[in-house]
Amino acid sequence: MKVEPLTPVIGAEVSGVDLTALSEAEFDWLHELFVLHSVLFFRDQPRLEPAAQVAFARRFGPLHAHPAAPTLEGHPEVFVIHAHAESKVANGNGWHTDVSCDAEPPLATMLQLHELPPSGGDTLFACMYAAFETLSASMQEWLMTLGAHHESEHIYRGRYADRGVDDSTRTYPRALHPIVRTHPQSRRQALYVNPSFTTRIEGLSPQESNAVLQMLFEHQQRAEFQVRFRWTPNAVAIWDNRCTQHFALWDYWPETRKGHRVTVKGEAPYLDPQPPVQKRMRLSRTL
Numbered sequence: 022m023k024v025e026p027l028t029p030v031i032g033a034e035v036s037g038v039d040l041t042a043l044s045e046a047e048f049d050w051l052h053e054l055f056v057l058h059s060v061l062f063f064r065d066q067p068r069l070e071p072a073a074q075v076a077f078a079r080r081f082g083p084l085h086a087h088p089a090a091p092t093l094e095g096h097p098e099v100f101v102i103h104a105h106a107e108s109k110v111a112n113g114n115g116w117h118t119d120v121s122c123d124a125e126p127p128l129a130t131m132l133q134l135h136e137l138p139p140s141g142g143d144t145l146f147a148c149m150y151a152a153f154e155t156l157s158a159s160m161q162e163w164l165m166t167l168g169a170h171h172e173s174e175h176i177y178r179g180r181y182a183d184r185g186v187d188d189s190t191r192t193y194p195r196a197l198h199p200i201v202r203t204h205p206q207s208r209r210q211a212l213y214v215n216p217s218f219t220t221r222i223e224g225l226s227p228q229e230s231n232a233v234l235q236m237l238f239e240h241q242q243r244a245e246f247q248v249r250f251r252w253t254p255n256a257v258a259i260w261d262n263r264c265t266q267h268f269a270l271w272d273y274w275p276e277t278r279k280g281h282r283v284t285v286k287g288e289a290p291y292l293d294p295q296p297p298v299q300k301r302m303r304l305s306r307t308l
Contacts, residue, residue: 022035022036022037022038022047023035023036023037024054026058027062027248028247028248030148030150030151030245030246031058031059031060031146031147031148031151031246031247031248031265032058032059032060032061032062032146032248032250033054033057033058033060033061033062034061034062034063034064035051035054035061035062035063036063036064036065037065038051038063038065039066040063040066040069040077040257041067041069041073041076041077043077043080048080052081055129055259055261056204056206056207056261057207059146059148059150059260059261059264059265060146060248060250060258060259060260060261060265060267061258061259061260062250062256062257062258063256063257063258063259064253064256066133066255066256066257067255068133068135068255069133069255069257069281071093071095071096071099071281072096074099074131074133074281074283075096075098075099075283077131078098078129078131078283078284078285079285081128081129081285082128082285082286082287083285083286084098084283084284084285084286085120085123085125085126085127085128085284085285085286085287086098087100087120087284088120088122088123088173088177088193088194089173089177089180089181089186089188089191089193090112090181090186091181091184091185091186093281098283099281099282099283100281100282100283100284101279101280101281101282102132102134102278102279102280102281102282103184103277103278103279104271104273104274104277104278104279105275105276105277105278105279106274106275106276106277107183108183108274109183110180111269111271111278112269112282113144113267113268113269114268114269114270114271115216115217115268116147116215116216116217116238116241116242116266116267116268117215117216117217117218117266117267117268118149118213118215118218118262118265118266118267119262119284120173120194120218120262120284121171121196121198121213121215121218121219121262122171122172122173122176122193122194122195122196122218123194123196124194124196124289125286125287125288125289126196126198126262126287126290127262127284127285127286127287128261128262128263128285128286128287128288129259129260129261129262129284129285129287130259130260130262130282130283130284130285131257131258131259131282131283131284131285132257132258132259132280132281132282133255133256133257133280133281134252134254134255134256134278134279134280135254135255135279135280135281136254136277136278136279136280137252137253137254137278138273138276138277138278139273139276140273141270141272141273141276142252142269142270142271142272142273142276142278143249143250143251143252143270144249144250144252144258144267144268144269144270145247145248145249145250145267145268145270146247146248146249146250146260146265146266146267147241147242147246147247147265147266147267147268148246148247148264148265149211149212149213149241149246149264149265149266150204150207150209150210150211150264151245151246152211152212152237152240152241152243152246153201153210153211153212154210155240155243156240161201161210164200164201164212165199165200165201165210165292167199167200167222167223167224167225168197168198168199168200168222168223168224169197169198169199169200169213169214169219169220169221169222169223169234170195170196170197170219170220170221170222170223171195171196171197171198171218171219171220172193172195172218172220173193173194173195173218174193174195175220176217176218177193178193197223198213198289198290199213199290199291199292200212200213200214200222200237201213201292202263202290202291202292203291203292203293204261204263204264205263205288207264208293209264210292211263211264212237212241213263213290214234214237214238214241215238215241215266216234216238219234221234222234241266262284262287263287263290
């Protein structure tokens with residue numbers, strides 16, 4: 022097995038490993054890499070049967086049920102990612118953390134793409150540890166006292182109507198989470214707001230909330246915090262939603278991009294009152 026870090030702050034490509042036949046010791050090692058690099062990529066995989074993908078994802082923990090998306094027949098744990106010429110939207114097209122509107126948002130997401138456009142369709146991932154650690158100490162301290170509302174109706178209502186989902190009577194989740202959350206394994210602090218689901222900061226006026234959130238969203242999207250993955254057929258990505266954001270580019274219309282996604286249930290975001298674990302970020306604090 023070979024591990025190649027892709028940037029100093031986020032992402033590694035792992036080769037020489039069969040995800041369907043890992044021993045406990047091998048999985049433990051892989052989990053350590055997952056915590057260290059936040060997103061792992063695997064190119065040398067066969068097309069995974071739905072049951073095999075579900076079984077592997079369950080090694081991380083109980084699986085998360087998406088509140089809106091259509092699932093694969095016979096496999097309710099599998100969310101079918103499918104964008105084509107008639108699609109009105111493409112999954113993941115915009116910076117976000119998966120389903121952060123849930124009271125217990127997903128810990129991890131595992132995606133394998135089976136059908137790809139001739140070019141395009143890359144996914145960007147951004148490190149929210151780096152986004153937090155490059156803020157000034159005063160800003161860090163203030164943000165650690167705040168919470169933000171995450172909502173989903175504006176995202177999900179009618180989104181999957183063209184795929185047979187009738188959500189006319191459905192209620193979509195919303196939650197209040199700390200703006201800075203502690204990762205339970207790494208003990209590092211990460212910014213936990215995103216432009217797709219985060220709508221307002223608790224306790225601030227609308228004008229104040231909008232100004233702070235816009236500043237944070239722009240800061241989170243700095244190129245130094247990112248890794249860009251160019252997909253190949255049957256490649257797999259596994260990312261940690263507790264400390265990353267991602268953006269799936271929809272630059273390939275009218276071509277098709279299709280695959281299977283499974284998510285792992287996480288815990289309610291929390292902020293440990295102990296001093297944060299700071300790592301090696303030495304980037305400029307200014308945009």
